[in-house]
Amino acid sequence: MEVATATEASAPAASGSAARQNHSFPWLDAAISEPYYFLHLLAFFSYFAARSAAIAADDGGELYHRLLRREIQAVLVFLVLFVVKIVREETWETFIADSLLYAKGLLLAVTLVIDYWLALGYFLGFVGHSNHLTPLQLESLLTEEPTSRFWLVEFRTLFSATCIQASSVLPELSNIYSNKNISFGIIDLGHFPNAAAKFGISMWDHLPTYILFDKATEVARFPEVTSESKVFVPKVTKKLLCQHFDLDRRLIEYLST
Numbered sequence: 001m002e003v004a005t006a007t008e009a010s011a012p013a014a015s016g017s018a019a020r021q022n023h024s025f026p027w028l029d030a031a032i033s034e035p036y037y038f039l040h041l042l043a044f045f046s047y048f049a050a051r052s053a054a055i056a057a058d059d060g061g062e063l064y065h066r067l068l069r070r071e072i073q074a075v076l077v078f079l080v081l082f083v084v085k086i087v088r089e090e091t092w093e094t095f096i097a098d099s100l101l102y103a104k105g106l107l108l109a110v111t112l113v114i115d116y117w118l119a120l121g122y123f124l125g126f127v128g129h130s131n132h133l134t135p136l137q138l139e140s141l142l143t144e145e146p147t148s149r150f151w152l153v154e155f156r157t158l159f160s161a162t163c164i165q166a167s168s169v170l171p172e173l174s175n176i177y178s179n180k181n182i183s184f185g186i187i188d189l190g191h192f193p194n195a196a197a198k199f200g201i202s203m204w205d206h207l208p209t210y211i212l213f214d215k216a217t218e219v220a221r222f223p224e225v226t227s228e229s230k231v232f233v234p235k236v237t238k239k240l241l242c243q244h245f246d247l248d249r250r251l252i253e254y255l256s257t
Contacts, residue, residue, distance in 0.1 A: 074106040150182040156208040157190040166236035181254040
């Protein structure tokens with residue numbers, strides 16, 4: 001299979017993983033330096049304010065006892081899942097991603113006791129990131145027994161007009177071309193600004209950037225990185241990305257196997 005040459009400006013996930021081996025807890029630097037995790041931390045702490053307000057408004061005291069039982073159940077379930085993840089000896093990246101997922105699910109279960117609307121608010125806040133990847137999740141998907149050989153990932157931000165205009169392109173491509181050989185994902189650089197330097201992306205004139213990974217190796221990107229500080233980027237369309245990443249050929253090859 002012919003593929004485009006990987007650019008030197010991008011740091012492949014495999015090499016990024018090796019570079020962080022010198023740190024005892026490589027996930028910790030990323031976890032505390034990305035707004036994504038900070039915002040989730042604020043969401044979890046906001047529960048205590050909501051809890052206090054709900055208990056104060058409850059005259060009979062029944063809510064307190066029901067809530068306490070549910071909280072104990074949630075903590076016990078989380079501890080069991082925590083131990084299971086440790087026994088399985090998974091990487092820290094996978095451990096953090098899965099633990100965050102478990103915590104969000106258990107938080108929703110607890111807030112249902114307080115108020116359905118409160119639980120719905122948390123649900124909508126968490127679902128806003130359900131179709132997105134974190135850099136740690138992407139690295140895990142690319143390096144640890146990848147379920148798909150190829151990953152086409154869009155790097156975007158919410159404050160870019162170009163990204164907003166192209167926001168429907170990748171989901172539409174995913175609906176057409178997703179299969180066991182190729183998957184699609186989105187990373188919001190507004191939440192993970194450190195990922196821009198890691199993948200050689202300019203936050204000012206290269207957004208959105210699309211990178212095609214063959215397992216842990218970058219094989220193509222759009223727009224392509226050049227020696228110029230600024231490049232002309234045509235309007236992003238399904239046809240443009242389909243031709244640039246040769247998606248039709250990859251789909252035909254998959255169907256013929």
